[in-house]
Amino acid sequence: MKNIVSIGEVLMDIYSENNTIKSEVGGASFNVACSIGAINKNNSYFMGSLGNDEFSALIKKFIKKFNIKEEFIQVTDKPTTVAKVTLDENKERFFQFIRNSDAEYQLDKEESQKLSKIDFIHFGSATGFLEGNLKKSYNQLFELAVKNGIKFSFDPNFRDKLWVTNEEIEAFKIHCQKYMEKASLIKFSEDELFLLTGIENQEEAIKTIMQKNPTALVCITRGCNDTIFGWKNKLNYVPTILAENLVDTTGAGDAFISNLINEYVTLNINENSSTEEIANIIKKSNMFANQTVQYLGALSFLEHLN
16 A cells, blocks of 8 residues: 555535535545545545644544544644535535634654655645645645655645635746646646636647646546546546536545545556556546535545445
């Protein structure tokens, strides 16, 4: 088994739909760590900070339940970060963040030394580029990965409620560039692809990214249509598996990238891997993501894995 670490936020998703309020454990990076742990083909580590309130006990249950290694988890004296999620008629989600504990994670010397056993890192935090100790740790871990030749994935997880003004959005785009240029595996939504390239034609946008990082596997998830992937200077398309019962799309992207990371690491995907092999693992990842949209919350589907 390989060792995979995901750095970023764990939070509570507070859902509001049809005058009903529900809360679910979430956070892009924590979602990925839980899914990889639940698949249980590789060791899953989460690198982030827990809050000091009543939500912390629930989050710790998820850590135990889904086999997450705890060596890089810290506890802060601040409340748990909250994301208020409103679902529209198409079950698409809209966020409002109340940020607290996730910002406090600090990558210290002792934890840096533990990273010698890590085989793969996932940079998928929605809050990783916001100001705070997490941002510093995020960048420190990036430098450590590049210096030591540790492969990593990058999912920008852009949230328009976190980056509002033109200046803020430009800052986000600048933060993303070095990760896009060095990652072995990159995943975008359609909106993120346009945001980070400024190119409306998606095929041309992907080619631009591939020119800057020719050895990366570049994936664009396109909802119910398909997934485009760029590999070995060519574009390929893998159909999406449609959900019979669409409930909540909140965790679809995280589920997709978590399964893709797991397959990528397990099969030791490299420059010699065939397009057919890549298409197969993307198909499996689409199928995995299909399961999450049939349940409320990003992690509920893990109780029902096929």
